Amino acid sequence: MSKKGQKVHDKKVFIPYMQNQLTLPISIESLISKDHVVRVVNKAIDQMDLEPILAKYPGGGRSSYHPIMMIKLLVYAYTDKIYSCRRIAKAARENIMYMWLCGGNTPDFLAVNRFRSERMKDIICEVFAEVVALLVRENYIKLENYFLDGTKIEANANKYSWVWGKATKRYKEGLMEKCQELFNEIDKINEKENNEYGETDLEELGNGKPIDSGAIEETVRKIDERLAQKSQDQKPDDETKKLKKARKTLTKDYLPRMQKYESQQTILEERNSYSKTDHDATFMRMKEDHMKNGQLKPGYNVQIGTEDQFIVGFSIHQKPGDTTCMKEHLETLKSLLDGNLPKNIIADAGYGSEENYEYLNESQLNHYVKYNTFHxxxxxxxxxxxxxxxxxxxxxxxxxxxxxxxxxxxxxxxxxxxxxxxxxxxxxxxxxxxxxxxxxxxxxxxxxxxxxxxxxNINRKLNAFKKQARQNLCSEEGLKMRSLRPVEVESVFGDIKGNFGIRRFLLKGLEKVKIEWGLHCIAHNMRKMAVMMG
Structure with missing residues (x-):
C-alpha cells in the first residue's frame, strides 16, 4: 500500500471489532427489551391456570419437556411467523429470545412436532379458553359485543384430488344395476339346474334387499357352495362356466368398486366432496382465485368472533356456507366460556336465516344480523x-x-x-x-x-324475524354495531392472512387444522396485548 493510501486509512475511525475479546458472563434476559412480545407471552402463560393440562401427563418413563415451556415455545414461534417444527427447534438453539423462553432446553423438531400434533390436540381449546379468561381479567375485553365472520383457508391437499358426492352416488347406483342384472342371470342358471336335478340350495339372489358389498360377498359364498356340490371329475358344463365367470366378475370387479364407493360415502357423510390427500377437507370456492375461473380448492371454513380486535372464539367447519355454521360456532363458544355467551351478536348477511334468528331469540341474545336482501x-x-x-x-x-x-x-x-x-x-x-x-x-x-x-312462497316466521332484525339494525345501537363490524373481525382476518401469510394450512386433518388455527388465534391475541402494553 502506498504511503498516501496509508495516511488516508489511518484517518478513518471504526468501532472496535475484536472477536476474541474476553467478556464477563452476562444473563441472556438482560439482552431482551422489557416491552418485547416474548415477555408478554411468558408472563401471560405464567398467569394462566394450566393445572388440568399438567394432570394429563401420567408420569413414569422418560422425562418429558415441561408442557408449559412447550406451549410458550409454540405460541411465541407463531407470533414470530415461524410455523415449521424444524425452524422452531433451530430457533430454540440459536435465537436468544427462544433460548431465554425455553430456559436452555433445546427440544428437537420431532419433540416439537409430537407435542403440537398429539399433546395440543387435547388441550388447545383449554389453552385458548385460558387466554380469553386472562383478557377478561386484565380488562382487555368485556364479552359484550361479539363480531362474527368466516373465511375459507386452503387445506394442505392436492388441488386435483377431488371425490364428488353426486358422482359417487351415481357410480354406485350404476354398479348396483349391473349387480342386479348379474344376480338375475345367476338365478336363471340356478333355476335351470334345480329343474334338472331337483336341488334348491340357492335362494333367489337380491331378494328385494339393497345391494351392497355384503350382498356381493354373500352371493360369492353361495356360488362357491354351488360349485362345490358339482363333481370334481365331471366335465364343466355351460352353467358351471357361467357361474365361474360370474364369480370372477364379482370378486375382481364389482366387489372392489362397491367397497370403494361405500368407503367414499362413509368419508363424505353429508358433504358434497372431499380431497383424497386430506379426507377432512371440502372443495370450496376461494376469494384468492388467481386463475379467475371460479376454481374449487380443498379447504376449511374458519369462523372467528372478535371484541376490540381480540379473538374471543373460533371454530373450524367442513361446510362452505356460513349460514349453517353459526349455531355450531356459538355452541362451541358457550363451552369455552363456561356456558355463557356475549350479550350482542353482530354478523353480516351470510348468517341471516330462520334457524339462526330462532336460535338467537331462544338464547335471549341481542343480535344485529343482516339478511340477504337487507340493503x-x-x-x-x-x-x-x-x-x-x-x-x-x-x-x-x-x-x-x-x-x-x-x-x-x-x-x-x-x-x-x-x-x-x-x-x-x-x-x-x-x-x-x-x-x-x-x-x-x-x-x-x-x-x-x-x-x-x-x-x-311465504315463510311467515322468517318474515317476522326479518322485521325484528331490520328494527335492530336500523336503531342507533345497530348503526354503531354495523359500522364497527368491518373494523373488528375483517381487520383481524386481514392481519392473520395478509401480514402473517396464513392462506394455506400446514397440517392435515380437521383435528390438526384446529390446533394450527388455535395457535394462530392465541398468537394474534398475544401480539395485540404486546401492542397495547407498549
Whole structure:
C-alpha cells in the first residue's frame, strides 16, 4: 500500500471489532427489551391456570419437556411467523429470545412436532379458553359485543384430488344395476339346474334387499357352495362356466368398486366432496382465485368472533356456507366460556336465516344480523319493482296477497322444507287467479307455460324475524354495531392472512387444522396485548 493510501486509512475511525475479546458472563434476559412480545407471552402463560393440562401427563418413563415451556415455545414461534417444527427447534438453539423462553432446553423438531400434533390436540381449546379468561381479567375485553365472520383457508391437499358426492352416488347406483342384472342371470342358471336335478340350495339372489358389498360377498359364498356340490371329475358344463365367470366378475370387479364407493360415502357423510390427500377437507370456492375461473380448492371454513380486535372464539367447519355454521360456532363458544355467551351478536348477511334468528331469540341474545336482501330493500329501484314479493300487499281477513298490478293471490297449500342442518321451515304457497293480460307478466312469471300464473312462497316466521332484525339494525345501537363490524373481525382476518401469510394450512386433518388455527388465534391475541402494553 502506498504511503498516501496509508495516511488516508489511518484517518478513518471504526468501532472496535475484536472477536476474541474476553467478556464477563452476562444473563441472556438482560439482552431482551422489557416491552418485547416474548415477555408478554411468558408472563401471560405464567398467569394462566394450566393445572388440568399438567394432570394429563401420567408420569413414569422418560422425562418429558415441561408442557408449559412447550406451549410458550409454540405460541411465541407463531407470533414470530415461524410455523415449521424444524425452524422452531433451530430457533430454540440459536435465537436468544427462544433460548431465554425455553430456559436452555433445546427440544428437537420431532419433540416439537409430537407435542403440537398429539399433546395440543387435547388441550388447545383449554389453552385458548385460558387466554380469553386472562383478557377478561386484565380488562382487555368485556364479552359484550361479539363480531362474527368466516373465511375459507386452503387445506394442505392436492388441488386435483377431488371425490364428488353426486358422482359417487351415481357410480354406485350404476354398479348396483349391473349387480342386479348379474344376480338375475345367476338365478336363471340356478333355476335351470334345480329343474334338472331337483336341488334348491340357492335362494333367489337380491331378494328385494339393497345391494351392497355384503350382498356381493354373500352371493360369492353361495356360488362357491354351488360349485362345490358339482363333481370334481365331471366335465364343466355351460352353467358351471357361467357361474365361474360370474364369480370372477364379482370378486375382481364389482366387489372392489362397491367397497370403494361405500368407503367414499362413509368419508363424505353429508358433504358434497372431499380431497383424497386430506379426507377432512371440502372443495370450496376461494376469494384468492388467481386463475379467475371460479376454481374449487380443498379447504376449511374458519369462523372467528372478535371484541376490540381480540379473538374471543373460533371454530373450524367442513361446510362452505356460513349460514349453517353459526349455531355450531356459538355452541362451541358457550363451552369455552363456561356456558355463557356475549350479550350482542353482530354478523353480516351470510348468517341471516330462520334457524339462526330462532336460535338467537331462544338464547335471549341481542343480535344485529343482516339478511340477504337487507340493503336492497332500502333502494328506490327495489321499491319500484312491483314484481318483488316484499312489495305485495297482504289482506289478513282474506289471507290473500295483492300484487303491484292489483291482482289477488290466493292460498293453495303449505309444505315443509329442510335445511342442510335438518331445520324444518313451513312455507305457504299462494297463486294469482289470473295473470293473463298483465303488462308485467313476462317479468313476474318465471314459468314458460303460456297459461301459468305467478306463485309465491311465504315463510311467515322468517318474515317476522326479518322485521325484528331490520328494527335492530336500523336503531342507533345497530348503526354503531354495523359500522364497527368491518373494523373488528375483517381487520383481524386481514392481519392473520395478509401480514402473517396464513392462506394455506400446514397440517392435515380437521383435528390438526384446529390446533394450527388455535395457535394462530392465541398468537394474534398475544401480539395485540404486546401492542397495547407498549
Amino acid at each position: 336492497k330493500e332500502a333502494s328506490s329501484k327495489w321499491k319500484a319493482d312491483i314484481s318483488k314479493v316484499q312489495n305485495f300487499s297482504y289482506i289478513e281477513d282474506k289471507d290473500e296477497y295483492v300484487c303491484g298490478y292489483g291482482r289477488p293471490l290466493v292460498f293453495l297449500y303449505e309444505h315443509k322444507r329442510k335445511s342442510d342442518n335438518g331445520y324444518e321451515s313451513v312455507l305457504r304457497v299462494y297463486e294469482c287467479l289470473n295473470c293473463s293480460g298483465c303488462p308485467h307478466r313476462d317479468k313476474c312469471v318465471k314459468s314458460e307455460k303460456p297459461f301459468a300464473n305467478r306463485r309465491i
